[in-house]
Amino acid sequence: MNARLRVALWIFLAASVVVVASSPVLASLVQQRDQIAITIVINVTPAPVVMNGRDARGSADEVAVTGRLRQTIVAQATAQKAVRVEAHVSPNPNATLLYSDQPIVSIDATAGTTVVVPCAYHVNVHTTTNHWQIKHGVSNDFGAGFVGGNLANDTYLLTPAPTSTPFIVYADNGGVWAPLGTNSGIQTYCVDLTIKVPIAVAGGAYSTNAVYTLYW
Amino acid sequence: MNRLVGGLTAIAMCIATLAPASATVVSGPTTITWLATPIVKLTLTPNYNAGYGSIKAVFGTQPAPTHGADAPSVGNGAVDFGTVLAGNSYIYRYAMHLNVFTNSATGFNLYGEGAADFFNQDDSSSTPVSQTVFYVHSTASGDSNTGFTPGLPFQKTAAPVTGGGFATPPTITYGGYPAPVASTSLATGDFYYDYEMKVPPAATAGSYFVWIVYTVVPQ
Secondary structure, three states, X not given: OOHHHHHHHHHHHHHHHHHHHOOHHHHXXXXXEEEEEEEEEEEEEOOOOOOOOOXXXXXXXXHOOOEEEEEEEOOOOOEEEEEEEEEEEEOXXXXXXXXXXXXXXXXEEEOOOEEEEEEEEEEEEOOOOOOEEEEEEEOOXXXXXXXXXXXXXXXXXXXXXXXXXXXXXXHHOOOOOEXXXXXXXXXXXXXXXXXXXXXXXXXXEEEEXXXXXXXX | OHHHHHHHHHHXXXXXXXXXXXXXXXXXXXXEEEEEOOOEEEEEEEOOOOOOEEEEOOOOOOOOOEOOOOOOOOOOOOEEEEEEEOOOEEEEEEEEEEEEEEOOOOOEEEEEEEOOOEEEOOOOOEEOHHHOEEEEEOOXXXXXXXXXXXXXXXXXXXXXXXXXXXXXOOEEXXXXXXXXXXXXXXXXXXXXXXXEEEOOOOOOOEEEEEEEEEEEEEO
16 A cells, blocks of 8 residues: 555545544434432512602592491401322432432522522432533523523532532523533532522512433 | 492481481591401312323423323322332423412412321331422413423421321311412412422332312411
8 A cells, every 4th residue: 555545544534533523423322311400499588678768648639538348357267178199109220320419409588689508409420431421501590580590500529619600591592501511430519509689589489490411 | 248238228228317308418437347257268170181190301392291090080189190210300280270269358378288298108208298299380271381390399387287198188277377379469369280299319119198288368
């Protein structure tokens, strides 16, 4: 084989590797192995109301009442009923492939404030596979005017990062999760959460899901 | 309303009788008070629409719902997820429709709590209901929720519970009330919920149940 032919073969081989590596064929070899969700509940207390100093007295129209109808309930009445929720749980050999120590995290916050919860939960990958990838994000916004990006995370194995990063919202991100990292074997991530509640958010309970997906 | 009309008529007749024919018109405030018997009705309809049942949490195309044997037909039975795998999450569509009817002029609060934790009848273990069973707002029809639709947990009640065995609906006796699952200033209302289940990875195999108790209290 002469030198020219050898060079041509090497070029062909290199080009073939590039094409295959970037093709959907190879991508399809990486499969989703497991997916979990941690429910994040934010119990919002409304921002304190501040008087603006204006006259708060009622107008004449409001006090011109000449008659009154008054209904008096003679006793407190309640109604109560129940429904049974059932399931038959079967063992799952893959139940601990990807799991969290907290299925739900509840955070109390006042509108207009920021709350940090160090190591709110752990995400555990339990596999002997020597090269896997994990991605994350939140499934939805908390509500109108309270986007999922108001929840930030600092996810680390050993040392926290200097700053937190807002979660991407799967529903708003074209159905794409954000890469969290690649690793091998058994690993445990600690997740610090930072929630920033806009001041206009009304009081109540809001929730979303922090979703983790494992691939190899 | 009949009482009100009757009361007004009686007052008018008294004024007409007592007033001389040439008297000047006298105006003044009048307070009419009547007593009303409270009316509070709560109707629960489990599996309230065709297509009810359990779906494993996935993104994208949703599998067909399934259900256990104790959810036999629309409007009947329990919310039976059927067989679920430890470590997986599920949604149960069209789980519960609540119809509330009251004569409260100021509306009512609706409370929903677990009477106990999620109890395994096979080995008497349990998982916290607040980490296992969740509720999600739904619709009368056209439900598009998935197992990843954000939900809120049912809490285990802190109040005394009577009954609550598998075949015995419990009663919760409240001294004070928890946070309501719904609140309205209207006298009546319809509420539709899906349920979600997050089966803990460490849950032991077996048949589990919990009673979810709904209570309506006029405001």
